[in-house]
Amino acid sequence: MRNNKWAFWAMAILTITLLTTCRKEIPSGTHNTNSMDDLVISPDFNWESSMPVHIKVSVNMIVQNIGKLCKISVYDGNPSQGGNLMTTGAAGFDYPFEAEWKLPTALNLIYIQAENDNGISLLDSVEVSGNITYTFAQSMFKGSKEMLTEPDCSPANATNTLTGNAVYNLNNGTNYYVTNSFTGTIHFSGSGATITVCGTMHPQLISGMGVSCSIVVASGGTFTYENTLSMSNGARLYSYINSHVTLGDLNLNGATTKVLNYSNYWTISSQFIPNGILENYGSMTMNNGLKITSTILSVVQSGSITIHGDLMLTTTLTNNGSIEIFGHLNLNNGTLNNNCKFIVHEDLTLTSGSIVLNGGYFKETQSLYINNPAVVILKNKSLLSANNYHQGVTVTASGSKSTIKATGQAYITGTAKVSGPIEMITSSGTLGSGNLSNFINGATLASIANATNIINLGDCNPEGAGPNATPPDLDADGVPDNLDAFPADPTRAYINYYPSVNVFGSLVFEDLWPSKGDYDMNDLVINYRYKMITNAHNYVVDLEPWYFVAAAGAGYSNGFGLQLDGVLPGQVQSVTGCSLQNSIISVASNGTENGQSRAVIVVFDNFNNIIHRVPNGGSFFNTDTTYAKGYSDTLKVLIHFVSPVTQASLGSPIYNPFLIKNMNRSVEVHMVDHLPTSLVDFSLFGTQSDDSNPSAGRYYKTSNNLPWVLNLPVKFDYVVEKTPIIQGYNFFANWSESTGVSSTDWYTNKTGYRTKNKIFH
Ligand SMILES: [Ca+2]
Ligand SMILES: [Ca+2]
Ligand SMILES: [Ca+2]
Structure with missing residues (x-):
């Protein structure tokens, strides 16, 4: 995206230069003068070297996070490279940050940052051309990370294009681009070709996608393929933020095939069994289940995954983002490490495998049964919540106190114990079966209304538990302490x-x-x-x-x-x-x-x-x-x-x-x-x-x-005494006669911009 933008600006500057050059030949246009009185100025010119802009920044917050505030900051350059803070403030669900501002007309790019109380920070650059409206499309979960450099879709770069409904045999080591629409047939010849999708690619057939072949869907690009996309070892499917990927089926044949997703619009129709490498920082929808087995090399799940159907897990999956399952969870001796949000909508009976929550939120919207030999471990302010909760095996905890919540009824059967730093809360404060002898090593029982353990609301946990289950906000102004420049002053943030x-x-x-x-x-x-x-x-x-x-x-x-x-x-x-x-x-x-x-x-x-x-x-x-x-x-x-x-x-x-x-x-x-x-x-x-x-x-x-x-x-740098400004700044006339359109940086110290002996030092 950056390269793309620079190419765009290079074109824009070239165009303006050409226009300016042409304008000089028009008698009524810019003329060389040393006299202010000779300038020909539009009555509409405001003489400003700054442009008033309305800045509007939205964040992609999940519905459950109504009321939670992110901090938006706008910089005049990349803050990690010396960019200066300009304006800052709050944004939340359906509550964009808005500011009335002025930006220097010489400034081409601003940087916008969003931060939440979990320490997640997103950053992007935005071109300056009139009012600024920007939405952070990426969700703000624990494992979010900054985007990779976007592919260069500029016409200057994307010269080797696939178009129409033709048949293409791709050469090894060659980069191809879809810049408009492609509906034909693609034969990879085994290794090394890359297709970058900047426009719309809806092919009839893709074959031979072997070692190091790549399909890269750039921002704004759409890739639709109703058939099965088969990827051999080393092949890659990358999708960037604001791209669209829709697949019938996807076969990852080999340990080093890789799917990397930043898009919020990534959908597969068939059951997805990802061998190789899966990294998700965006939002993926799987319409017929997800099966993660030991043939997968690695999974990074820091975005959002919505599964219609079942999640089958026979190996270890670590979730740092959001997983929501509308079918069943089948733990066939698999281990789920859940550090963020995990929601199951069908009844869940655990009879094998392990679930380890570490500061995590696990929600069963109906009934949860935990039976021997399944293992459930809670660590560090985790929340395990179900409508009806049936515990037939001991559940242990460590670290700071966790909560087990039953919005309906809780049943503890046999010799099962609730052990360690756990507060169990039920609607009535009583159990459907079991009694206080089932609570050992500090575990306690209370009603939801009388809960004492606080599990904060957050991106990972839309439910929370205990009184005032909000992030630390000492002055209660709605801005969490770590984002509040005045954490003890509710009137300032x-x-x-x-x-x-x-x-x-x-x-x-x-x-x-x-x-x-x-x-x-x-x-x-x-x-x-x-x-x-x-x-x-x-x-x-x-x-x-x-x-x-x-x-x-x-x-x-x-x-x-x-x-x-x-x-x-x-x-x-x-x-x-x-x-x-x-x-x-x-x-x-x-x-x-x-x-x-x-x-x-x-x-x-x-x-x-x-x-x-x-x-x-x-x-x-x-x-x-x-x-x-x-x-x-x-x-x-x-x-x-x-x-x-x-x-x-x-x-x-x-x-x-x-x-x-x-x-x-x-x-x-x-x-x-x-x-x-x-x-x-x-x-x-x-x-x-x-x-x-x-x-x-x-x-x-x-x-x-x-x-x-x-x-x-x-x-x-003002001019010396009695010298008209037009004689110290060589592009002042060009700027003012163009009504501020040309030479917007006339006041800077670029080579040739000033007559040095007329500037005060
Ligand atoms: Ca505050
Ligand atoms: Ca405050
Ligand atoms: Ca004067």
């Missing part, structure tokens, strides 16, 4: 960062509004990082923006504020961390500015109060390279809301920041088309160079649509 945990963004201003300036965009340069604390509902509890002044190439004593357009002043409980020292701001007791219809927080009224200039450093601050650099205090603003605020009403960061011109409270400079506050002098709009039209929602643009403010998702 997650920490989000904008642009990301280790990245500061930049706001760069011209301050002569309503006159236009020199477009060096350094009259005030503010670096920011916003931290948002959210609760279990993904509502924002606290907003903690940090700001510092990187530069101020200005003669004015400018201030800086933040308007939250979707928040009323009364929704703010408190504000701390601002610098208001020149008595020009009237602040209410909750820290918001008085006289405002929306919540406004003035961060500083005069930047001179928070910067530290070097002695004799000149009147401008950090824009003149002939002087040493000064530094700024970092204002760590903390805005706490009366009630948590939805992300939808708050909007995407960085909300609506603005400059206050030279301590004149009635003059503000905002990003284009952002609302001024209630305190501005509206008579200034449309005067001098300003071409705002408040009644049309047009604000802070010149008649040729130039801005007074730019917002960058990085610590921006």
Whole structure:
């Protein structure tokens, strides 16, 4: 999938490059200019280098896990390779994680992670192109693991294709692809050929699938074969997530044949007897039973298996995922090690073999009979649950206490004992046969209502036992302790960062509004990082923006504020961390500015109060390279809301920041088309160079649509004093004249992007 995506982007970039090249030949398109006034800018351009996105992430939780929360985290790169955390929060059954966010337009891929309280973590990358909607298809059982690298289905790679209903004799050592539809006949010639199914393969016949022959069903691919697929030693059938495999029958003839499945749609009609190697991390459905005998070399069962018919086990099977049987379980001297979920729907009589539960859940929905010489062992908080429970042989336990639960009645017969750390619970607290003398070595009996032993609910155990059978959640906010950034605070759960945990963004201003300036965009340069604390509902509890002044190439004593357009002043409980020292701001007791219809927080009224200039450093601050650099205090603003605020009403960061011109409270400079506050002098709009039209929602643009403010998702290297930004950044004109479509990474430091001597160092 990754290779595929890169190939796609390579094509996309090539296409854009070609379009751009063509565009240069069109007279009205991009032209070389050093003057901002010569730019031809669309009135619709928002001048943003970040794109507002709605992020929606769903997890594939089983129905029984209603109420259980996973943690979703979104990174700007692979977190194992230095990617930074951006936004995070909760997702559950039918409860997607949703966030209002902005992503840098130069960012092509984001990484999304899902974690549950069992320590299971899934990770995938997602292309950025508008709003993000993603579903984790893989279930989150104990043995889940990260996907292998997906096959490359790109047209550049998949050149050797099988199509139509033709007959193909495959050559050894050759890779074939089904990219569209194939309904013909395939003759493997014994060894080494691989078919990768990217489209739909529904063949009439497949023969000769011998040593090292492979069928690989890629994501989005479908492989349907109603006949018997016979695989000789070393042959492989691999299926990836979101692929579909439907087989009539499957013969694995030899110890090193291998079936590897990540798909949630893998179905076989006949009884499946897997010789060789079976690894399942997805969901498999077997419509006529499963028989696991000693001819199998190894089984890894970490996904979900649904069996219509019987499961026959004559060897050892270890289950780390979910197995649900609608027929019978036949243990013919086989051993079932169950570490996760195992459900049987027909009556079950055990007369041989062993069942060992280790933190596992075993459910018989009807009647369970355990008779000599069958062995049942419970370890470490296991739950053995049946409707009617008949125990004719001693059941032992070890480790932390396990529970045997009979939702109907329990019968202990003969000399059978319940031995060791076990609490047996029945609906009445009594037995249909047997008495307390059957309970030895610490075993106890209670009613379900009065159970004391707690077996937590989880992915493996949808039933649980005992009081408050939920995962540890100290503050009871629904977010398990190990996923809760505030495990002792029920009002807070997650920490989000904008642009990301280790990245500061930049706001760069011209301050002569309503006159236009020199477009060096350094009259005030503010670096920011916003931290948002959210609760279990993904509502924002606290907003903690940090700001510092990187530069101020200005003669004015400018201030800086933040308007939250979707928040009323009364929704703010408190504000701390601002610098208001020149008595020009009237602040209410909750820290918001008085006289405002929306919540406004003035961060500083005069930047001179928070910067530290070097002695004799000149009147401008950090824009003149002939002087040493000064530094700024970092204002760590903390805005706490009366009630948590939805992300939808708050909007995407960085909300609506603005400059206050030279301590004149009635003059503000905002990003284009952002609302001024209630305190501005509206008579200034449309005067001098300003071409705002408040009644049309047009604000802070010149008649040729130039801005007074730019917002960058990085610590921006601004230009030196009196140099128009267009002369420092060589693709600024291309970017802005293309309405932000081309040169989306104009602000980065790639070779040839900057005129170095015009950038402040
Ligand atoms: Ca919690
Ligand atoms: Ca909490
Ligand atoms: Ca300027």
